[in-house]
Amino acid sequence: MGKPKVVLGVGGGIAAYKACELLRRLTESGHDVRAVPTASALHFVGAATWSALSGHPVSTEVWDDVHEVPHVRIGQQADLVVVAPATADLLAKAAHGLADDLLTNTLLTARCPVVFAPAMHTEMWEHPATRENVATLRRRGAIVVEPAVGRLTGVDTGKGRLPEAAEIFEVCRRALARGAAAPDLAGRRVVISAGGTREPLDPVRYLGNRSSGKQGYALARTAAARGARVTLVEANTGIPDPAGVDVVHVGTAVQLREAVLKAAADADAVVMAAAVADFRPAAYAPGKIKKRDGVEAPEITLVRNPDILAEISAERARPGQVVVGFAAETDEVLANGRDKLRRKGCDLLVVNEVGERRTFGAEENEAVVLSSDGTETPVPHGPKEALADTVWDLVAARLPA
Ligand code: C5P
Numbered sequence: 001m002g003k004p005k006v007v008l009g010v011g012g013g014i015a016a017y018k019a020c021e022l023l024r025r026l027t028e029s030g031h032d033v034r035a036v037p038t039a040s041a042l043h044f045v046g047a048a049t050w051s052a053l054s055g056h057p058v059s060t061e062v063w064d065d066v067h068e069v070p071h072v073r074i075g076q077q078a079d080l081v082v083v084a085p086a087t088a089d090l091l092a093k094a095a096h097g098l099a100d101d102l103l104t105n106t107l108l109t110a111r112c113p114v115v116f117a118p119a120m121h122t123e124m125w126e127h128p129a130t131r132e133n134v135a136t137l138r139r140r141g142a143i144v145v146e147p148a149v150g151r152l153t154g155v156d157t158g159k160g161r162l163p164e165a166a167e168i169f170e171v172c173r174r175a176l177a178r179g180a181a182a183p184d185l186a187g188r189r190v191v192i193s194a195g196g197t198r199e200p201l202d203p204v205r206y207l208g209n210r211s212s213g214k215q216g217y218a219l220a221r222t223a224a225a226r227g228a229r230v231t232l233v234e235a236n237t238g239i240p241d242p243a244g245v246d247v248v249h250v251g252t253a254v255q256l257r258e259a260v261l262k263a264a265a266d267a268d269a270v271v272m273a274a275a276v277a278d279f280r281p282a283a284y285a286p287g288k289i290k291k292r293d294g295v296e297a298p299e300i301t302l303v304r305n306p307d308i309l310a311e312i313s314a315e316r317a318r319p320g321q322v323v324v325g326f327a328a329e330t331d332e333v334l335a336n337g338r339d340k341l342r343r344k345g346c347d348l349l350v351v352n353e354v355g356e357r358r359t360f361g362a363e364e365n366e367a368v369v370l371s372s373d374g375t376e377t378p379v380p381h382g383p384k385e386a387l388a389d390t391v392w393d394l395v396a397a398r399l400p401a
Contacts, residue, residue, distance in 0.1 A: 003032040004030075004032065004080065005034070005078050006031045006033045006034070006080045006081075006082065006172070006176075007034050007036055007074055007075070007082070008026065008034070008082055008083075009037075009038075009082065009106065010036070010037040010041040010045070010103075011041055011083060011084075011086050011089070012043060013041075013044070013085040013087050013162075014044055015119040016085060017045055018084070018085070018162050019035075020045060020053060021165035022168055022172075023035060024165075025165055025166070026169065026172065027054065027055075029169075034078075035050035035054045035056070035058055036058075036060070036074065036103045037060055038060055038101060039060045040087075060102055060103070062102050072109050074102070074106045074109075075108065075111075076110070076111070078106070078110050078112050079112050080114075080115070080175055080176050081106065081110045081112060081114045082168065082172050083115070083116045084115075084116075084119075084162060085118065085119035086116040086117055088118075088120050088125070088130050088133075090103070090104075091116060091133045091134060091137065092130070093107075094116070094133075095133035113178065113183065114142045115171055115172055116137060116143070117147075118145070119147060119160060120147075120160050124160070125147060125159055126159075139186075143183060143224070143225065143227055143244070145244040146163075146224075146245055146246060147160045147161055147163065148161040148164075148167075149161065163244075167242060171224065171225050171244055174225030174226075184226055184392075184396045185223055185227045185228035185392065185396060186226075186228075187227070188269065188399065189228065189229045189268050189269075190223050190229070190267055190268060190395075191230075191231045191260060191263040191267045192223065192271045192273060193232075193234075193256060193271070194217055194219070194235070194237060194273050195212075195235035195236050195237040195275070196209040196274065197209075197235045197250075197252050197255075198252065199280035200252070201285065201289065202287065202289045203287070203288060205288075207279070207280070211274065211275035212361040213234060213235075213236075213239055213274075214239070214362075214384055215273050215365060215388070216234070216274060217232070217237070217239050218383075218384035218385045218388040219273055219388040221242050221244075221245070221388075222385055222388040224242065224244035224245050229246075230246065231245075231246045231247075231267070232247045233256055234247055235252075235256055235274055248263070253276045253305040253306070253308070256308065257305075257308045260272070261317075264321070265318075266317070267317070267321065268318070268321060269399065271391065272309045272312070272325050272346075273350075276309075277305055278304065279304060280302065280305050282302060309344050309346055310344050310345060313325075313344055319400075320399065322347050322348070322399060323346040323347055324346060324348040324350065324391060324395065325344050325349045326350045326351075326352075327340045327349055327350070327351045328353075328354040329351060329353060329354065330353065330355060334368065334370075337351030337368070338370060347371065347398060348369055348371050348372070348395070348398075350368075350369050350370075351367060351369075352365060352367040352368075364381060364382060366379065366382070369390060369391065371394065
């Protein structure tokens with residue numbers, strides 16, 4: 001088998017320079033990459049760069065090497081097409097099936113997974129025309145990566161930055177791994193909570209837990225790569241926002257509940273991977289609690305936090321919404337898991353054994369996924385992405401058509 005063939009479409013935006021790094025990553029990891037810039041992309045990065053980095057000739061129009069019928073062949077032979085940066089103009093052309101240059105022809109002839117990584121000014125990204133074009137492309141199964149928030153071309157900042165090459169590369173790698181099959185979560189909306197809540201005692205102290213959030217981020221990345229629109233409600237992880245994902249940052253259990261319920265209103269699936277504090281201090285001291293000579297240590301009264309998983313499971317904002325919980329157990333792992341699945345009322349519960357050095361903060365995980373229909377799916381020790389993909393397989397099988 002030859003190297004997987006990747007077409008890197010490059011739109012005319014200043015972020016074209018970042019596509020060089022993406023090209024580099026793709027070729028160095030064993031892909032045969034053909035760069036297809038638009039004519040305007042060449043204003044930013046010249047043909048010599050694309051040609052030298054890819055090892056292939058570069059043309060923008062369908063009139064070069066006509067005997068090879070490049071406007072059909074390049075798309076037909078591709079295992080993946082990734083457009084980075086995708087300008088508002090390119091998204092519009094792709095959504096409407098225009099084909100006035102080599103890249104847009106290629107997009108019409110490709111039958112492989114297609115990834116768009118848009119980059120533009122916030123106003124252009126938020127314009128209803130662009131919103132509708134993105135929705136059309138997603139409905140057809142294309143993966144449209146959510147732009148990052150940050151510094152734009154001029155002095156302005158906002159949503160519209162091209163995500164880092166490493167992030168786009170990861171989306172490409174996963175899309176390639178899934179092959180020609182349409183992304184199975186295309187058109188679905190999912191909500192994932194990740195991290196651990198912190199319940200403040202005073203302005204400097206909190207009750208927290210050891211959750212790193214890595215499993216929740218793996219769930220978010222894999223869902224985005226499988227075509228879902230993802231809202232990630234993140235508590236105290238410090239992990240950079242993943243590409244293709246809308247991230248809501250929260251601190252406490254009460255804030256997490258509010259953000260998850262809001263996003264769950266129109267979600268097909270909700271996965272509660274966050275470690276939510278069961279209790280919070282009954283009172284918050286507005287000034288730092290002081291130790292004083294001769295005075296006993298203060299007693300802290302706790303109150304119960306709402307159980308978000310149980311609430312979402314009971315209320316189901318949409319018919320057929322699939323709800324997934326996580327349970328970290330230290331003993332009687334499976335028995336406690338089965339009991340928890342019943343009590344919480346969710347459809348799936350990912351149960352894993354935890355301890356001082358197990359799971360928390362690690363790159364790998366090992367679990368059993370319990371289902372309300374009585375089935376059990378063991379997931380052997382492996383990357384958190386593998387467990388995430390198993391969760392999405394089980395969720396996808398339960399989603400209404
Ligand atoms: O009851 P326990 O904390 O073991 O349950 C863990 C599961 O319940 C996780 O999915 C967690 O996100 C969720 N949870 C919740 N609200 C709480 C506590 C836990 O949604 N207050």
